[in-house]
Amino acid sequence: MTVKARGAHAADQPIVAIDIARRAPGPRDVQIEIAYCGICHSDLHTVRGEWAGTLYPCVPGHEIVGEVSAVGNEVEGFKLGDIVGVGCIVGSCKQCSACDEGLEQYCERGMVGTYNGATADAPGHTLGGYSQRIVVDRDFVVHVRHPREQLAAVAPLLCAGITTYSPLRHWKVGPGSKVGIVGIGGLGHMGVKIAHAMGAHVVAFTTSESKRQAAHELGADEVVISRDAAQMKAHRGSFDFILNTVAASHDLDAYTSLLKRDGTLCLVGVPEHAHPSPYVGNLIFKRRAIAGSMIGGIAETQEMLDFCAQHGIVADIEMICADDIETAYERMLKSDVKYRFVIDAATM
Template sequence: MLTKAYGAHAADKPLVPMDIERRAPGAHDVQIDIAFCGICHSDLHQVRSEWSGTIYPCVPGHEIVGRVSAVGDAVTAFNVGDLVGVGCMVDSCQHCHSCEDGFEQFCENGFTGTYNAPTADAPGHTLGGYSQQIVVDDKFVLKVTHGEEQLAAVAPLLCAGITTYSPLRHWKAGPGKKVGIVGIGGLGHMGVKLAHAMGAHVVAFTTSESKRDDAKALGADEVVVSRNPEEMAAHANSFDFILDTVAASHDLDAFTALLKRDGTLTLVGVPEHAHPSPDVSALIFKRRSIAGSLIGGIAETQEMLDFCARNGIVADVELIAAEQIEGAFERMQRSDVKYRFVIDIATMAD
């Protein structure tokens, strides 16, 4: 069946309205009428072919929320009318060690991304959430228990939320822990909110003095301007964990020096150019670690959504019409958003 969408036909072409084909729901499928879809910086990278392997037409979007409009005969966990979400994955092999352990994002045979991944459906690759409707295997659909009035601000939790929640949980952020969040953007603002809700002492790092008050309003106990050597030095050897959300190449040594013995700096941003090689002596002599983390499995994503619902956590968003997507991409490149653009999919009907 045809549904309206926004996508690009080439790396140097703007996103434009298009009609795309969605499969009819199979026995284990959930059909979702999309209400809102967040705009992730990775959408921009993929559409513009800044990451290799973009397949056109490219319809991005993996921060999807909406309402179930049909279910397959074998679906028992969802009913028509349910509020649901879909994140960065719509399938995985389901039988490798990672999938069996609930870490589908590390599927050893490669998970199926919500867009730009090979699929049997027309046109041969997945098409994402910048569209009116999507059909997804029920194992990759999440329940949303926030109020419907919060739905637009829930959408970014499906990527920005789980990308920060998963490492904070894995490295046990909580009471008695000093946790740093580097970067106050789409990911970083969620990291501050989540770490604060987990009970950690939260220090936000920003390059901009103008973001000091904003970071405190998000829940940071302290704010450090990372370009100020004195402010950085005051926190040397004191952090249990630092989550680095910055997707631009930068010096990691400035942050590893702030870790306690056995502390960890975890990266979730993929830079266009590699970070400068870190000073390994700073790691060796304090048994510090530099690690990475990728979204989260389906069970952990559901856990994150439930945690956020219980604690009243949503993203700070700017709602836009579909015709404003191209302008939002341009603003996002200038970091001109607090802190996530979300598309009102109802505007595609116009």
């Protein structure tokens, strides 16, 4: 089946309208008519060849919400008309210890990404959600239980939402926790909302005084301007957990020094250039840790979506039509979006 999509034919070429083929649903497949697809910074890095290994044509998109239009005869739990989501993963080995524990994102043989992952389907690699339709193995599809009028704003939860929910859940954030969220962007704004809903005392860190009010409106109890040494010093040794969403190289010591004994600084952004080497003394003398986290498994993604539906959490978005993706990329590079672009797939 041929469907309309948006993709690029080379790293130095723009996103354009293209026709792509989708397989007919097999026994284990769910066919989804895409309604909305969020735009992630990873899309831009991949399509422009800024990360090694991009395969072309490249159709990005891994924040997908749509309606089930067909299911295979071995599919249980999904039926025609269901509203569902697809995130960053559409396959894994299902045999390694990570997959056995529901941690498909850490599959020891390598997860299959929703785009640019190896597949038997033409053209030999997966094509993502900047398209009208997608066909996905049932094990990598999740239910969306938000009201229909919120579905566009649900799409970014499939990446930005789970990327922040997973570490907050893993490090047991909840009532009594003092949690920092570094960066108030596509990821950070979700981190503030989710940590607040988990019952934590949330402190937002930003370099911009102009974001103070917005951070409070998202659910931050306090806002710290990270360039202000006095404000930073006032919080020294007081955090249980800090989630750092910033994807630019910066000094991590400024944040490790804010942790309590046994506190953890978790990184979810991958900088273009390495962070300066942290001062080990900050870690040794308080048994502090610097850790990392990557999206979440399928069961945890479902848990996140249900948590967000229960608490009325969605992303703050700006809707665009398919022809405006390149403009959105340029604006995203300038941080000119609050806080996530979402493509209306009806404009494909």
